[in-house]
Amino acid sequence: MHPEPDNGASPSAPLDDREFAEVDAQWRAANYLAVGQIYLLANPLLREPLRPEHVKPRLLGHWGTSPGLNLVYTHLNRVIKVRDLNAICVWGPGHGGPAVLAGSWLDGSYTRTYPDITRDEAGMAKLFRRFSFPGGVPSHVAPETPGSIHEGGELGYSLSHAYGAALDNPDLLVACVVGDGEAETGPLAASWHSNKFLDPVHDGAVLPILQLNGYKIANPTVLARIPQAELDELLQGYGHEPIHVTGDDPHTVHQDMAAAMDRALTTIAAIQSAARTEAVTARPRWPMIVLRTPKGWTGPHEVDGVPVEGTWRAHQVPLAEVRDNPDHLRLLESWLRSYRAEELFDEHGRPRQQVLACLPEGERRLGANPHANGGLLTRELPVPPLENYAVDLDKPGTSLHEPTRVLSDLLEQVMADTAERRDFRLVGPDETASNRLQAVYQATGKAWQAEVLPTDEHLTRDGRVMEILSEHTCQGWLEGYLLTGRHGLFSCYEAFIHIVDSMVNQHIKWLRTTRRLPWRAPIPSLNYLLTSHVWRQDHNGFSHQDPGFVDHVLNKSPEAVRVYMPPDTNTLLATAEHVLRSRDYVNVVVAGKQPCFDWLTLDEAREHCARGAGIWEWAGNEDGTREPDVVLACAGDVPTQETLAAADLIRRHLPDLTVRVVNVVDIARLMPAEEHPHGMPANEYDSLFTRDKPVIFAYHGYPWLIHRLAYRRTGHPHLHVRGYKEEGTTTTPFDMVVRNDLDRYRLVMDVIDRVPGLAVRAAIVRQQMTDVRTRHHSWIREHGVDLPEVAEWTWPH
Template structure:
């Protein structure tokens, strides 16, 4: 070793001063004295691990000579060395098991195992178990048209976009909990990096077992890979000693076992996994025999290895193994630095590849002893990952509809319908919500089964509940993803303003889905469904902080083949929409609706036709049924539509010479050109609905800039005006919110008069007088609200049309 080493490896944490009795909570296993692995199994495991580590390193560096049949040469090295080494080395029972990895940069370690077990070759013949296949794996890794540098939908066995792709990190744990729900025979082994463990999504997801009923669901085996470093700094867990970690996870409800004997790592891990399975089986057996253990302690394994374990020890006077320098490419200048090249050659030879592969480049036959002979048991071939779609029994929505002309709460109506969905699908449907179902008027979903809560202390939780309420949007989203990607259907209702919390998680999920649709062997999955309510238009007491419809824009930015945004104008339309979304596959569906009672404009039959079309002319509110209009006014959203219809009613009385066409849009995507979105209207259909040359005014629930993006590319956009949420608001009355954002009936009427005056001389001569009158009345409404603390009586009545 050089005399001056600039980077010290991670030393063991100093012992804490916690009570020594806590050590009793950690599980100790005398694995050396047990026959957990036979001699041949242990040998096979050791060869397997060496082969996986060798292949992971080979993927980073080599484009040729992949099993070192000859001495390493410079031309064997890739021109661009990409990837991450540090977490790769952290990665035998007849069980149904999935493997989820949180450290996405550990893709080489995962891909190496998939190649060794034959799963890569199963889906990709070019990665056969021979020299040619191995060459294709290593040379193509992280290169154009090759395997990606992170675990994604192209990776067999994956249900998690394990990478911080400009988005959220840390939801491997919650995804795993979602996958085991209603899968009683499934075990998910999830590896969580100690860097990932610092994130909010991981921190809250540890509570996931509080929602797992051992009688009806499977189990996870969390393995925290505590290697002490992240990209360029120590990890928090790496600074904690064993007693501190035991105290932490005992409080979460786990029983902890450490794997840290580097000299016997394979036997140690095998014994620990066997212990974990035994603990799980005991908990499940008790629950399934009718004698559940109250607050069971579930197994958790903490794996302590040096960062970059088995990699190069040092270079240029600095430690590599056991330091953050091994996180990415530990030797980044092998083609230009002779000393690094020699270190690389020594490193690769340390795995003794001649013992790992035969003359054909196939894995040593002794490795196969630990690979399941039943291919469906292999981690890359589990059907739950790619072919497990379980369609819902979607009840008929029409029995839940209400009479046209009455007032009704969209969310109240949807709650009753979803209650029936739960009854019809007791094992394939769940709801996740951040503790807001009752507030959002969806309480009917709790009537028969209640909330799911296993640690039920002085609450009304039910082990059989189908609703999971937890004040962590991250955990709700992760569980919903795991449930959806393993073939079952869920719904995530929430306050509109809180949905932005999961924005980046949804973006990453959509990327996974986008790639899934391009992978021929992945079959369909249910759509992932969101319901936004408690919207900015009806925030009577929460104020400006709760006024944020930006999640609509987040969905609009997703790949058009995946994204769907619906703004049903009433209860009947919302029923038709949600029934459609529950049947749909492979989409990200966002539905926006009101929890307050609002008018029901359409009969069930009319609502169905309207939702199928995505938009339509509302003849009952239009002059002469909308024929030959002077102006088109468009409502998008429950309250926005209410204001448009009130504007049409006001104009019939005060400006009967103005010919108004009223249009409602429920499928937001129809506004985009058809070339940009599958639901987009053709030019002919667009002009039929909105006319070729008349002015159009949109009254939109979200940010106006979103409409501008959708409409871009349509002809004659100079005739379009629009209003929506403009970041104006406070704790005020609902109608004052309309006035603040210029979306009130009076502002819509003004826009209609100004647009119609351009083509109708009879309107032009009274334009100024009428506009002044309308704006004056708007100010009177505002003054009334400020004086009385409520809106003018009759504001929310159903407008009359002669």
């Protein structure tokens, strides 16, 4: 059996007088540095009386959470050093940036990262000046912060990031401070269940620290206002055993925090030992710490006659008029001097030995641990030769395969080849098999630590497929995994990936920022495989039909985002090979799981992917003697099929019309080269799509995206895009494209309407196309399936 931790810190004092003085000195020094960052532009050690010009003209930052974070940083330093721990910390109250910067400056990792910010008075002055200042660093825990893997600008993701970092890192402790405001978010609430997926044998440990300081920006927090017994029941229900640290007396809190840390880490070590050496398989109840201290602790008690410390008023800047209000200036100086900086820093502004005594050294420092700069630890992912999985192709458009099912065979081998090193995971919300990726179960099972019934399949304690019906948690796990240097793939129904819109925003911002930080090593890309897509959600209906995630992603930093729409199986394999090996991108791959036509051989697919967009000569009827009359362009598997079927109809009904077929697999190719690294130069775009010929573009998603990407092109006035326009229901596959005017017959009608002089000459053909669409509506309502000429169509040869 696993040991059960006590429900409170030890009543004995784990710190002797010397140790107490050391942790208290470190904590006071960090608090001083945090206040200085928020307020001071000069005079960092108050060697002269504080004057208005010493204070920043714009006061930005968050003081309220900083003293509690400083306490956590200090006590983590102590246990890391005493126990020689390999540890990182995820700082959920991310706006407590002053605290984490203070901690890394004190332990020297900040100077290691930024050599000009020296650990002395001059460096302290620079540290203060650059915080929340133009040309400096943000007020929250950001990519610029040494030791951080978590962007603190948005709340809710800390705990899932922490668990993602712990996966397959058996020797790593990931402490995670969860703010009580953050604990009210949906993503954080779901992520408490991550402990049901953490394997004590192969994974590291997560130590959640719930920081209850009582308030958000302007309101109390829920978890701080419910009875402790009710809070304990909630946390125990999540599978944790809470250890409480409560108070505002530094002496008592330091002793209790030290005892809580010791007790939690001893319990974690016992859990891991029981699982690793005694083969104990019962799911453990992991310890956590509930830290309840005042918001804005050690700051001004009262300002302008109203209470501040311990209230919501301490959240950001407690003294807002320091430059203009002499009383506020006096309060600030008194506040800073209350930490007795002369005891903490020597005559040169260097931290005194008592401040440094409990600090770990080298890579054990929280600001220097390589797991928090995961690209340093990344190994190349072994992607097997595609020739082992590619489908044979005699002629285009005559054979069919399920692209994601074929991809699954490749992913199975990747799983097998990383079995020992354990640095590849597949995550998704209960959809691995639904998305035809179940071949991976031949190499690994689904991670699961809870009860297993005889009817269950593929559940294993050490599995590397992660399924939970929370897209937020899947995203957070994978981000934490990637940020610590490993590889992965997120498979999801296309319509529901929108749930993580805000999370991917933050990750893209992180990548964009880290690209400008030479000390941040590139990390494996965040790869999405979006399937069960809009055009083949005919059975699930309107609620499952939304292709707009690519619009959202392509709004973001061009240097960090890529969107691929492979039209067939071999092109999906070539795309997957590329994205799985890439670094520092968010790659969105949209591919079907239903049978679709094979158009390209593997060699052709690789060449096509390298181009990103190209002419399919065999699909058109150009002879090289003149420009085409019309360009049929397409992006996506179903739009490609409809485009080629339209080309077939034009060959049969309008044989004199010269048609060019262009397929686009890399959507960013449509953008100008000046706007995106994959964008086409103007002359290349014009040679492909022409400058003045009609372009009928069948697109997988919302049609206006293509217009937005190509609006600066010379030929844009001649571009007509068909795509999804929010017309959906439970119906047949072909009816989905008919409802949205993306079908082959509508595309032929568009050609007739837009090629000069063709409308009159081809009026009979247009009428025939209209009649087929009308017959289609009657047919599906009588038979429940698509027209035979549609269902049985293949590319003619």
